[in-house]
Structures are given as C-alpha cells and as structure tokens.
Amino acid sequence: MxxxxxxxxxxxxxxxxxxxxxxxxxxxxTLPENAAEIHLGVASCAGSTCHGAVVPWQGSNVLQNEHVTWKEKDAHSRAYKVLLDPRGVRIARNLGLADAASAPECLSCHSDNVAADKRGKQFQLSDGVGCEACHGGSVRWLGMHASGVSSHAQNVENGLYPTExxxxxxxxxxxxxxxxxxxxxxxxxxxxxxxxxxxxxxxxxxxxxxxxxxxxxxxxxxxxxxxxxxxxxxxxxxxxxxxxxxxxxxxxxxxxxxxxxxxxxxxxxxxxxxxxxxxxxxxxxxxxxxxxxxxxxxxxxxxxxxxxxxxxxxxxxxxxxxxxxxxxxxxxxxxxxxxxxxxxxxxxxxxxxxxxxxxxxxxxxxxxxxxxxxxxxxxxxxxxxxxxxxxxxxxxxxxxxxxxxxxxxxxxxxxxxxxxxxxxxxxxxxxxxxxxxxxxxxxxxxxxxxxxxxxx
Ligand code: HEC
Ligand code: HEC
Ligand code: HEC
Ligand code: HEC
Structure with missing residues (x-):
C-alpha cells in the first residue's frame, strides 16, 4: 500500500x-498464538448470520460484514498467498528455502501459525493472518458469543484477545x-x-x-x-x-x-x-x-x-x-x-x-x-x-x-x-x-x- x-x-x-x-x-x-486455545479457522467466523454478511447489518452490535472486509480489503487475508507469488518465491529462493509457503521462517508472520495440536478441523494455514491470529483461538468463546449470551468480559475470560x-x-x-x-x-x-x-x-x-x-x-x-x-x-x-x-x-x-x-x-x-x-x-x-x-x-x-x-x-x-x-x-x-x-x-x-x-x-x-x-x-x-x-x-x-x-x-x-x-x-x-x-x-x-x- x-x-x-x-x-x-x-x-x-x-x-x-x-x-x-x-x-x-x-x-x-497471553498472545493469541501462545495461548492454549484451539483455533477453529476463518470459516467458523464467516457464516452469513455471523461475520460473513455482505453489507453491515442494521440493528446489530457489530458490523457483521467483517469477513468480507478482511477478505477483500485487508492485506492479512493475502498474507499466505504472497508467499506463492513471484516476490515470495524469489525471497525464498534467495534464502535457499525450498518453499516460502511451508517455511516456518515466513509462516510465523504470514499465517496464523499455531502449533499443530491447536488447529481445529476447519483451520487452514492458507487463510493467512485470519481472525483468530488477532482475536485468539475461539474454541471456548465461539458458541457463547454467537448466541449473544456472553458479555465481552466473559468472552475475554474464555480466550478472546482484548484487541480494544x-x-x-x-x-x-x-x-x-x-x-x-x-x-x-x-x-x-x-x-x-x-x-x-x-x-x-x-x-x-x-x-x-x-x-x-x-x-x-x-x-x-x-x-x-x-x-x-x-x-x-x-x-x-x-x-x-x-x-x-x-x-x-x-x-x-x-x-x-x-x-x-x-x-x-x-x-x-x-x-x-x-x-x-x-x-x-x-x-x-x-x-x-x-x-x-x-x-x-x-x-x-x-x-x-x-x-x-x-x-x-x-x-x-x-x-x-x-x-x-x-x-x-x-x-x-x-x-x-x-x-x-x-x-x-x-x-x-x-x-x-x-x-x-x-x-x-x-x-x-x-x-x-x-x-x-x-x-x-x-x-x-x-x-x-x-x-x-x-x-x-x-x-x-x-x-x-x-x-x-x-x-x-x-x-x-x-x-x-x-x-x-x-x-x-x-x-x-x-x-x-x-x-x-x-x-x-x-x-x-x-x-x-x-x-x-x-x-x-
Ligand atoms: C501474524 C502476523 C501479523 C499480525 C499479528 C498482524 N499483522 Fe499486519 N500484516 C502482516 C503481514 C504478513 C502483512 C503483509 C501482508 C501482505 O501484504 O501480503 C501485514 C500487513 C498489514 C497492513 C498493510 C500494510 C501495507 O503496507 O499495506 C496493515 C495496515 C497491518 N498489517 C496492520 C496490522 C495491525 C493494526 C495489526 C494488529 C491489530 C496487525 N497488522 C497484526 C502480519 C501481521
Ligand atoms: C550498514 C549498512 C546497511 C544498512 C543499515 C542496511 N543495509 Fe541493506 N545492504 C547493505 C549491504 C552492504 C548489502 C549488500 C549489497 C549487495 O548485495 O549488493 C545490502 C543489501 C540489501 C538489499 C539487497 C539489495 C539488492 O540490490 O539486491 C536489500 C533489499 C536491503 N539491503 C534492504 C535493507 C533494508 C530494508 C534495511 C533496513 C532495515 C537495510 N537494508 C539496512 C547494507 C546495509
Ligand atoms: C517478522 C514478521 C515477518 C516475517 C518473518 C516475514 N515477513 Fe513478509 N511481511 C511482513 C510484514 C509485516 C509485511 C508487510 C510490510 C508492510 O507493508 O508494512 C510483509 C510483506 C511481505 C511481502 C510483500 C507483500 C506485498 O503485498 O507486497 C512478501 C512477498 C513477503 N513479506 C514475503 C516473505 C517471505 C518469503 C518470508 C520468509 C522468508 C517473510 N515474508 C517473512 C512480516 C514478515
Ligand atoms: C490483524 C488483526 C485482525 C484480524 C486479522 C481480524 N481482526 Fe477483528 N479486530 C481487530 C482490531 C484491532 C479490532 C478493534 C478493537 C476491538 O474492538 O477489539 C477488531 C474488532 C473486531 C470486532 C469487534 C467489533 C465491535 O463492535 O466490537 C469484530 C466482530 C471483529 N473484529 C471480527 C473479526 C473477524 C470475523 C475477522 C476475520 C474475518 C477479524 N476480525 C480479523 C483486529 C483484527
């Protein structure tokens, strides 16, 4: 940019x-990456009644189109993909790395590179810097926060990272x-x-x-x-x-x-x-x-x-x-x-x-x-x-x-x-x-x- x-x-x-x-x-x-929480993957946040709406919702607490904003306008959703682009490939080659997209040297910042045992079923490294890289693994707060019964403080208690x-x-x-x-x-x-x-x-x-x-x-x-x-x-x-x-x-x-x-x-x-x-x-x-x-x-x-x-x-x-x-x-x-x-x-x-x-x-x-x-x-x-x-x-x-x-x-x-x-x-x-x-x-x-x- x-x-x-x-x-x-x-x-x-x-x-x-x-x-x-x-x-x-x-x-x-504790940083999202180091906390014990399981990261469920961007797909689990992107439902159309969750954060996958196409335009902001009227009458909702949050905009609900966060996923579209992230996917279309936010460089973080491209972070993994650039590792496969000519520039990423060239950097890797110059460093003697076989492949940037599987090199921990690059994935540490270009993806939500949590340990293997903290990756849920829908988790994909190729999502790049996804929601949970910043908001924390959602395994314990996703259900409660989606049904709207928990307060922000309770969500934080359950592993939501306090990005505010x-x-x-x-x-x-x-x-x-x-x-x-x-x-x-x-x-x-x-x-x-x-x-x-x-x-x-x-x-x-x-x-x-x-x-x-x-x-x-x-x-x-x-x-x-x-x-x-x-x-x-x-x-x-x-x-x-x-x-x-x-x-x-x-x-x-x-x-x-x-x-x-x-x-x-x-x-x-x-x-x-x-x-x-x-x-x-x-x-x-x-x-x-x-x-x-x-x-x-x-x-x-x-x-x-x-x-x-x-x-x-x-x-x-x-x-x-x-x-x-x-x-x-x-x-x-x-x-x-x-x-x-x-x-x-x-x-x-x-x-x-x-x-x-x-x-x-x-x-x-x-x-x-x-x-x-x-x-x-x-x-x-x-x-x-x-x-x-x-x-x-x-x-x-x-x-x-x-x-x-x-x-x-x-x-x-x-x-x-x-x-x-x-x-x-x-x-x-x-x-x-x-x-x-x-x-x-x-x-x-x-x-x-x-x-x-x-x-x-
Ligand atoms: C897991 C690593 C990671 C975290 C955490 C992270 N970023 Fe990024 N950020 C990146 C990478 C990698 C890029 C470059 C992506 C690309 O261009 O392909 C980037 C790009 C950006 C850009 C675009 C910069 C440009 O020159 O276009 C902005 C703005 C940005 N990040 C802001 C933030 C903010 C604000 C936070 C914290 C709320 C944050 N980032 C947290 C890895 C991260
Ligand atoms: C003390 C001097 C010095 C500083 C400070 C320095 N560099 Fe360099 N840089 C060099 C030297 C020497 C080379 C090797 C030159 C070559 O390979 O032709 C180099 C090579 C590079 C190259 C490759 C150049 C090419 O033409 O392929 C890039 C890109 C680069 N540096 C970026 C940076 C960035 C970004 C920073 C700051 C974070 C930085 N450098 C700080 C001295 C410096
Ligand atoms: C410490 C974190 C960090 C590491 C490690 C890292 N990157 Fe990045 N990378 C970033 C950030 C942050 C940006 C965005 C810089 C900006 O625009 O401010 C970026 C930008 C890039 C870009 C340009 C993206 C664009 O949209 O133009 C490429 C390509 C890239 N990185 C490839 C790599 C490769 C390949 C590796 C491994 C050798 C790597 N990066 C390692 C943080 C990192
Ligand atoms: C690079 C870091 C980063 C990424 C990636 C990211 N967010 Fe955020 N998000 C933030 C920051 C910073 C805020 C503003 C501070 C706050 O309210 O917590 C925020 C705020 C929010 C809010 C709060 C809005 C409110 O009114 O309270 C929601 C909901 C949200 N993000 C959802 C998402 C979803 C869904 C994704 C993935 C599609 C995502 N975020 C990806 C950093 C990020």
Missing amino acids: RISNWRLAITAILGLWCLGTTAVSAAAP DPQARAAMCLTCHVGDSTHVINHRIMGAGHPRLRFELDTFTWAQPAHFRIDDDYRKRKTVVDGMKTWAIGQVMALQLTVDGIADAKRGRDGAFPELVWFDCQACHHVVPPSGDDNWSNDLRWHKRTGTGLGPGVPRLNDANFIMLRVALGRIDQGLANTLREQTLALHSASRQGPDALAKAAETLKGTTTRAITAINGYGFGKADVAALIQALVAEGRSGELIDFGAAEQTTMALSALLAASKDATWLNEAQFVAMNTALSQCYDAVQADRNFSSETFLTALNGFAAAVPQF
Whole structure:
C-alpha cells in the first residue's frame, strides 16, 4: 500500500472515536498464538448470520460484514498467498528455502501459525493472518458469543484477545510488524527482497482497514482509548521490541557485526553523489544530528520510535524523556563499539520502556497536548532530528494520529480539519517513496502543517 492512502482512513473515521481517559490494564494478556486455545479457522467466523454478511447489518452490535472486509480489503487475508507469488518465491529462493509457503521462517508472520495440536478441523494455514491470529483461538468463546449470551468480559475470560486495549493490541500487532524471538526478521531476509517494515499503531489500525465502528453500543461494551494514547503506547511497545531484538544474543548480531535490520536502511541504501555533477548536493543526505552524536559516514540505528517516544514523554514526564535521550545517545555511541556493547546499552533501555508504559497508561491526553505535541515534533524537525526517511515517516503518521484524535474529540471545526488534512497531505507526499525523499521538502511540509494548526 502507498502510504498516502493512510490518510483516507482518517477521513473515514470522522467522529467515531470519543475521548476516553480510562486506565488500561497493566498486565499483558497471553498472545493469541501462545495461548492454549484451539483455533477453529476463518470459516467458523464467516457464516452469513455471523461475520460473513455482505453489507453491515442494521440493528446489530457489530458490523457483521467483517469477513468480507478482511477478505477483500485487508492485506492479512493475502498474507499466505504472497508467499506463492513471484516476490515470495524469489525471497525464498534467495534464502535457499525450498518453499516460502511451508517455511516456518515466513509462516510465523504470514499465517496464523499455531502449533499443530491447536488447529481445529476447519483451520487452514492458507487463510493467512485470519481472525483468530488477532482475536485468539475461539474454541471456548465461539458458541457463547454467537448466541449473544456472553458479555465481552466473559468472552475475554474464555480466550478472546482484548484487541480494544492498545497495549494488548500493540503487543500482538508488533510481533509481526517489528518482529520478536519467534517472528524473526533480519537483514538477510531484507536483502533477499523483503519490504522494509514500518508501523504506527493508530494509523495502521485504521488502515487495515478497520472492520469495526466505534458507536454508543461499542462504548457500552468496551473501553475506548483515544488516538493519542494509542499512538504513544504503540511507540513505546515498538521500542521495547526493538531493544529486545538488539539485546538478544541471537538476533542482535550477524556474526561479528550488529544485525543491520535495526539500523536506518536509507543511511546505507541511497544514491551516491556522482563526480562532475552540479546537482550533487541533492544526493548528499548527511547532516549533523545532536540526537545521535555520530559523525558522517557511519551507519546509524533507526531511532524513529525513540524520537517519537521522547516527544510523547515530554508531555508526561520530562525527567523520563531526558533519560531516554541520554540512553539513546549511549546506544548510538555503543553501535560503534560492536554487538556486545550495543546489546548492553539496549539492555539499559528496557527499564526505561517499562517506566514509560506506566507513565503513558497513567496519563490522560487532552486538548492542550495536541498543539504541544505538534510543536514538539516541529521543533525536532527544525533542529535536524527528522532528516532520516524513517523518522519523517513516523512523524507523518504521528501527525495523522493527532489530527484524527482532535477531530474525534470535536476540537476542530470542519474548516480547521480540512486545512490541517490538506497540509498533512504534503507530509504524506514527502514520504511517499524513499528513493525521492528530500529532508528539505519534508521540513517545508512539516512547517506547513504547523502553520495550519489553529489556536484551540
Ligand atoms: C517478522 C514478521 C515477518 C516475517 C518473518 C516475514 N515477513 Fe513478509 N511481511 C511482513 C510484514 C509485516 C509485511 C508487510 C510490510 C508492510 O507493508 O508494512 C510483509 C510483506 C511481505 C511481502 C510483500 C507483500 C506485498 O503485498 O507486497 C512478501 C512477498 C513477503 N513479506 C514475503 C516473505 C517471505 C518469503 C518470508 C520468509 C522468508 C517473510 N515474508 C517473512 C512480516 C514478515
Ligand atoms: C490483524 C488483526 C485482525 C484480524 C486479522 C481480524 N481482526 Fe477483528 N479486530 C481487530 C482490531 C484491532 C479490532 C478493534 C478493537 C476491538 O474492538 O477489539 C477488531 C474488532 C473486531 C470486532 C469487534 C467489533 C465491535 O463492535 O466490537 C469484530 C466482530 C471483529 N473484529 C471480527 C473479526 C473477524 C470475523 C475477522 C476475520 C474475518 C477479524 N476480525 C480479523 C483486529 C483484527
Ligand atoms: C501474524 C502476523 C501479523 C499480525 C499479528 C498482524 N499483522 Fe499486519 N500484516 C502482516 C503481514 C504478513 C502483512 C503483509 C501482508 C501482505 O501484504 O501480503 C501485514 C500487513 C498489514 C497492513 C498493510 C500494510 C501495507 O503496507 O499495506 C496493515 C495496515 C497491518 N498489517 C496492520 C496490522 C495491525 C493494526 C495489526 C494488529 C491489530 C496487525 N497488522 C497484526 C502480519 C501481521
Ligand atoms: C550498514 C549498512 C546497511 C544498512 C543499515 C542496511 N543495509 Fe541493506 N545492504 C547493505 C549491504 C552492504 C548489502 C549488500 C549489497 C549487495 O548485495 O549488493 C545490502 C543489501 C540489501 C538489499 C539487497 C539489495 C539488492 O540490490 O539486491 C536489500 C533489499 C536491503 N539491503 C534492504 C535493507 C533494508 C530494508 C534495511 C533496513 C532495515 C537495510 N537494508 C539496512 C547494507 C546495509
């Protein structure tokens, strides 16, 4: 998907979120894949009176056409099939795998790859990332929830995964969208032709596209968390998995070198300025960044999530934001000293991410935070911290999340929303493709967005 499409997801959700400041449960539930529940397969959810309706049902709690949305518009229903497409075949061949569609290296993220004894009769690996990959094995809740006699809490008790909780949702989505010790992504797979991974919890939730609607009935059944908190939780959870990956003795290194998947791809992969070309400066990207402390000609870690979290924490706990900044600098510096030093510095960051989760969960984002967070992002941009493609992309998605949250909370009138959304389009255009990325163009777009922010 082209990233510019994601803003359409925002327009589709106007007025759907309400602002909730309810605290989120602290303990992360067991992930759908690791829980004991049997996965019955997509077919068991797709009945026409269940989630297989062709159009949304009137008068029902849920839309009931979730299956059609998933099958026709959601990339997850294609996740297995792409392994058999030319691109999947080529990646497998380059890696020396006989067949991507039977390789655990690929199935871990491209299907609901639960253990054989947890697969029901109608379960098919070829369903790709099916309903139960996200909602949990349904063997104990399917019957009760289909007859409508059980509450949401009872369903969760019976193994339904609480996808409405941003922390639980992030923990689940990110296993595949950042990777972990059982969903392993590395530069070898990238080098074989795999696309780069990028993720922002709020933007991606709506871009999936969403097969749910947040209305009064939804609010009665479930706790609704605003887009700002969802964004912040998504950032800290992504960071946690990243530092886990860097610190992991197996995944954090490639022989004598640190594993490159954690580095900024475009720091190495971009056009080299040719000699005898008057436009050489277009291709020379390096600028000094105080946030890395690194000089030119050095690969740098992808610190987009670090910057975003630092910005979020700036509103919540400045001391913690400062600690994060210092530890990020130490991490960049350690990246020059080899995998052991890097792993140690990453280990240090783990405690900070845990404290950050608690801090974010305990904070109620409000109106004043929107303008302040936008200002903080713009300040990062003006000080040169957002010159990398990945950071510009994360910033754009952060602006999306903030804009959507403001609209949902009815802090903007229609004209204000349109002005900001138009300005946001310029940011999306600037991060359309890394091959034409220019940090100057992005910064102009970012300043344009800041100019469109009204006085709330
Ligand atoms: C850590 C999880 C993970 C693993 C492991 C993984 N993938 Fe992926 N793959 C993804 C995600 C997430 C995307 C979508 C990236 C995006 O667009 O943001 C993707 C995208 C792709 C695409 C592009 C799909 C499209 O619609 O264009 C192909 C092809 C692919 N993967 C093949 C493979 C193969 C082959 C393997 C095994 C060698 C593999 N993947 C291993 C997570 C993974
Ligand atoms: C990639 C993860 C993912 C997949 C795959 C997925 N869902 Fe969802 N689903 C979500 C998220 C996230 C939500 C929104 C949070 C919530 O309400 O729990 C949601 C919400 C729902 C809701 C709740 C609507 C409401 O009003 O409470 C239903 C019903 C649902 N999904 C059914 C399905 C069905 C059926 C499938 C398979 C055809 C499916 N989902 C596949 C992630 C997923
Ligand atoms: C089991 C692994 C897995 C889980 C869990 C998962 N995804 Fe994905 N997701 C994938 C794969 C693989 C793809 C790429 C599929 C393809 O293009 O063929 C993908 C694609 C996507 C895309 C399309 C990206 C693009 O560039 O087009 C979005 C959006 C997305 N996922 C959002 C989510 C969200 C939100 C969650 C959690 C609610 C989630 N995913 C959970 C594996 C997963
Ligand atoms: C430290 C520098 C460095 C970083 C950072 C880096 N790469 Fe690479 N990459 C390389 C080198 C060196 C090769 C091997 C070049 C070759 O095979 O021609 C390579 C090869 C590749 C290839 C195969 C190129 C081809 O033409 O076939 C892809 C695709 C790729 N990397 C993607 C990525 C992605 C995605 C990231 C970020 C997650 C990344 N790289 C980060 C240095 C880097």
